[in-house]
Amino acid sequence: MKQFLRVAWVVMRKDLTVEMRSREILYTTVFFAASCVLVFAFALVREGRPLEDASAGILWISIAFAGTLGLGRTFERERHTETLRALMLAPSDRPAIYVGKLLGILALMAIVEAVLVPMVGLLFDAPIFARPHWLAALLAAGTLGFASVGTLFAAMLVRARSRDVLLPVLLYPITIPVIIAGVRGTAALFQAAPDEPMARFWAALLVFFDVVFVTLSLWTFEPLMTE
Amino acid sequence: MSRAFVPLVIAGMLLFAAAPLVVAGAPFEQTMGLVQKIFYYHVPSAMLMFVSAFVCGIASAAYLFRRSAAADRVAVAAGELVVLFGLIVLVTGPLWARKAWGVWWEWDARLTSSLLLWMIFVAYLLVRRFGGPGSEKLAGAMALFGMANVPFVYVSVNYWRTLHPKTSVVMALEPGMRAAFWFCVAAFAILYVLLLTLRKRLEDRQAAVEQLYLATED
Amino acid sequence: MKRTVLVLLVFALLPGAALMARQPAPAARPPVPADPTAPTTASQPAPERVASQDFVPVSALPPQAEQLPAAPLVIGAYAFVWVALLAYVWMLWRRMKKLERELADLQRRVQTHETRGGSA
Numbered sequence: 001m002k003q004f005l006r007v008a009w010v011v012m013r014k015d016l017t018v019e020m021r022s023r024e025i026l027y028t029t030v031f032f033a034a035s036c037v038l039v040f041a042f043a044l045v046r047e048g049r050p051l052e053d054a055s056a057g058i059l060w061i062s063i064a065f066a067g068t069l070g071l072g073r074t075f076e077r078e079r080h081t082e083t084l085r086a087l088m089l090a091p092s093d094r095p096a097i098y099v100g101k102l103l104g105i106l107a108l109m110a111i112v113e114a115v116l117v118p119m120v121g122l123l124f125d126a127p128i129f130a131r132p133h134w135l136a137a138l139l140a141a142g143t144l145g146f147a148s149v150g151t152l153f154a155a156m157l158v159r160a161r162s163r164d165v166l167l168p169v170l171l172y173p174i175t176i177p178v179i180i181a182g183v184r185g186t187a188a189l190f191q192a193a194p195d196e197p198m199a200r201f202w203a204a205l206l207v208f209f210d211v212v213f214v215t216l217s218l219w220t221f222e223p224l225m226t227e
Numbered sequence: 228m229s230r231a232f233v234p235l236v237i238a239g240m241l242l243f244a245a246a247p248l249v250v251a252g253a254p255f256e257q258t259m260g261l262v263q264k265i266f267y268y269h270v271p272s273a274m275l276m277f278v279s280a281f282v283c284g285i286a287s288a289a290y291l292f293r294r295s296a297a298a299d300r301v302a303v304a305a306g307e308l309v310v311l312f313g314l315i316v317l318v319t320g321p322l323w324a325r326k327a328w329g330v331w332w333e334w335d336a337r338l339t340s341s342l343l344l345w346m347i348f349v350a351y352l353l354v355r356r357f358g359g360p361g362s363e364k365l366a367g368a369m370a371l372f373g374m375a376n377v378p379f380v381y382v383s384v385n386y387w388r389t390l391h392p393k394t395s396v397v398m399a400l401e402p403g404m405r406a407a408f409w410f411c412v413a414a415f416a417i418l419y420v421l422l423l424t425l426r427k428r429l430e431d432r433q434a435a436v437e438q439l440y441l442a443t444e445d
Numbered sequence: 446m447k448r449t450v451l452v453l454l455v456f457a458l459l460p461g462a463a464l465m466a467r468q469p470a471p472a473a474r475p476p477v478p479a480d481p482t483a484p485t486t487a488s489q490p491a492p493e494r495v496a497s498q499d500f501v502p503v504s505a506l507p508p509q510a511e512q513l514p515a516a517p518l519v520i521g522a523y524a525f526v527w528v529a530l531l532a533y534v535w536m537l538w539r540r541m542k543k544l545e546r547e548l549a550d551l552q553r554r555v556q557t558h559e560t561r562g563g564s565a
Contacts, residue, residue, distance in 0.1 A: 149372070156368060161359030169353055170365070173346040174372045177379070180339070212375055220368050223291040247523065262515035265522045272526070311533050318529075319522040326513050418530070425537055432544045439551040443558060 004099075007092045011100025015074070016107060025073045026111060033066035033112050034119060041123055055124035056186035060142070060179050062116055063109065067146055068168050070108050071154040074101075079158045094222040102151045109143050126190045134199045135189055141206035142182035145213050146175050152217040156224050178213075181205045239421050242414035253407035265323040267407055269316060270397065271415040273341075276312040277377050279305045279419070280344065283351070284374025287367035299363050300434065302370060304426035306351045308419065309373075313345035328390050336387035340380040347373040 019025055040058040041050040050058075078084040087097050117139070121128035128135060153170050157163040185202030188195040246267070256263035283305035289298035320338070321331045332338065351369045354362050384391050400408055 152368065153365075156365045157358075160354075160362060160365060162357050166354055166358060169350050170369055173343050173350055174369075174376070176343055177340065177376075213372075216371055216375060220291060220371060224364050224368055260515060262518055264519050268523060268526050307533075311529060315526050315529055318525050322518045322522045322525075326515050326518055422533070422537075425534075425541075429537055429541055429544065432541065432548065436544055436547050436551060439548070439555060443551060443554050 004093050004096045007096035008099040008103060011087070011097055012103040012107070015101065015104035018077075019104075019108070025070060025077075026108065029066050029070045029073070029108065030112050030115050032069055033062045033116055036062035036065050037116060037119055037123065050124060052124060053187065055120050055126040056183050056190050058124075059116060059120045059186060060183045063113060063139075063143065063182075064146065064172075064175070064179055066112050066116075067105075067109055067143075067150060068171060070112070071105060071147075071150045071171075072164060072167055074105065074108070075154040075158050084155070084158055088225055094225060095218045098151065098155070098218060098221040101155065102147055105147045105151050106143060109147060113139055113143065127194070128190075130194045131189050131196060131199065134194075134196065134203065135186065137203050138182055138185045138189070138199065138206065141203055141210055142178055142185075145178035145206060145209045148210065148213045148217050149174050152221060152224070155221070174213075178206065178209050181209065236421060239414065239417040242410070242417060246411050246414050249407045249410045252403075254401065254403040256404075259327050262323055262326040265319050267411045269319040269323060270408070271412045272312045272315040272319070274412065275415055275419045276309055276316055276344075277381065279309040279312060279423075280348065280370075280373050280377045282423070283309060283348070283370045287370035287374075291364060291367045291371075296434070299367070300427050300430035301423070302367065303355060303430060304423050306348055306355075306366070306370060307426060308422055309348040310345065310352060311422075312419075313341070313348065317342065317345060324390075333390050335389035335391060336383035337380070337389050337391040340376070340383045344373060344376050344380050347376060 037058055040054070040061060044051045044054045044058070075084070088094075090097075117128055117135070120126055150167075150171055154167055157167055157170075160166060181202045185199045185206070188198035188202065250264055250267045253264070253267070255261065256266075283302050286298045286302035286305060289295050290302060320341075324333070325331050347369060351366050351373065354369060355366045358365055381394065383389075384393050385395075397408070
């Protein structure tokens with residue numbers, strides 16, 4: 001178990017170190033997410049102001065799009081430098097490598113969300129501080145669900161054809177329930193009177209999704225990555 | 228051609244041809260009247276869509292973990308049938324809904340999750356077709372997630388408030404309807420087995436052709 | 446001949462289009478019924494729209510407020526099922542024929558290879 005965690009930690013550190021040198025993926029993904037929010041805000045305008053109930057949806061859509069982009073770019077870098085093959089050749093537990101990559105993606109998405117949430121709060125006058133711990137719980141659970149499936153598929157697609165378009169094609173039908181749950185929970189929190197029981201229900205559902213997705217991903221990562 | 232095949236085909240065709248007659252003989256539902264008859268094709272198709280998703284998932288797991296090529300061929304056959312039966316469900320449902328609910332579509336838990344299940348398997352077929360070499364494994368993973376989705380689709384209607392009838396309806400049918408319904412289920416089930424067998428046979432043939440190509444390459 | 450068929454088709458589709466156009470606008474959705482035996486939209490929207498002080502019996506309503514005819518929907522549904530299944534079987538049949546031809550062709554090639562004593 002300790003070995004497992006060590007490998008995961010090392011893989012994550014490697015990813016973050018490489019990323020911190022140029023910060024290319026970080027900056028471009030954050031900017032892309034911000035533009036997403038703006039595009040949706042402008043598209044869903046009535047009488048000069050964006051639709052208020054749209055804030056939760058826009059937040060989660062931007063997270064989903066930015067996440068897909070970040071996943072694609074991260075693994076493109078792996079493919080380019082052939083490090084994924086090197087990782088697979090290493091005598092370590094495959095699921096540990098998966099967890100390491102997942103943690104790296106989670107870190108990236110956490111930074112993106114740290115920028116998006118205040119932005120949404122500002123542009124839509126959304127009460128992000130009304131129930132901050134519930135909001136954080138929803139975001140954490142939802143991001144984990146999205147990223148767990150995303151990391152698996154992005155890793156699988158590294159050697160496939162048409163990988164850029166196939167990632168969203170494969171990812172979205174599976175993760176849309178996660179997004180729906182996230183949006184509903186967040187919308188419940190952003191109401192004038194935050195509906196905590198509702199948010200709790202959706203958070204619980206998200207945790208359920210997380211358990212299923214992470215388990216399935218851990219289980220299938222090894223046979224998928226071996227030739 | 229196995230021994231059971233031809234009698235099964237005949238049985239299937241007879242059942243299927245007789246189904247409209249059986250359905251016409253079933254009593255009218257009190258509030259929905261004629262349009263409720265769509266139920267007799269809509270529900271068995273949905274049942275088979277779920278069954279096929281399970282078959283595809285289990286076959287994909289066998290392919291991924293046991294590297295069984297035959298299992299992969301069953302998986303692709305089952306995957307196509309999920310899309311086919313899912314299409315039937317998604318077309319007959321709205322036709323019924325237009326009359327029963329007044330709208331073609333509702334974004335409630337059951338309809339949304341069914342549509343997503345269908346889309347997962349459409350993506351399954353897309354990745355098999357356009358994913359290039361090694362896409363069978365990718366698709367296999369997709370099928371596993373699709374299979375995990377099925378129980379969620381099934382119970383969604385019981386746990387969320389939806390316009391769609393709950394799962395308890397099937398067991399609570401009145402006798403006249405029950406006979407017609409299970410007749411249709413049997414007809415569809417036989418049809419499903421036939422289609423699956425045919426499709427798998429097609430895949431077997433394809434694999435044989437590819438092997439021969441490799442053998443004659445030089 | 447083709448033009449005649451086309452014209453006939455258009456004339457056949459026109460009543461269908463007219464039927465679609467005649468539908469009453471989808472009114473308020475019914476309160477969420479939990480099972481199919483609960484009253485559905487059948488008679489609810491019309492009386493609500495005529496909402497007035499007096500009670501208006503369903504039989505006194507203008508015929509336009511009557512429900513959507515069910516027959517085209519049922520026929521359409523059944524027809525679609527048949528068409529979908531037949532189309533799929535036909536697609537399988539075509540592919541199977543093509544594959545059998547290829548297989549026969551390849552087997553012949555393999556035989557000629559072997560008779561020539563070629564390496565395989």
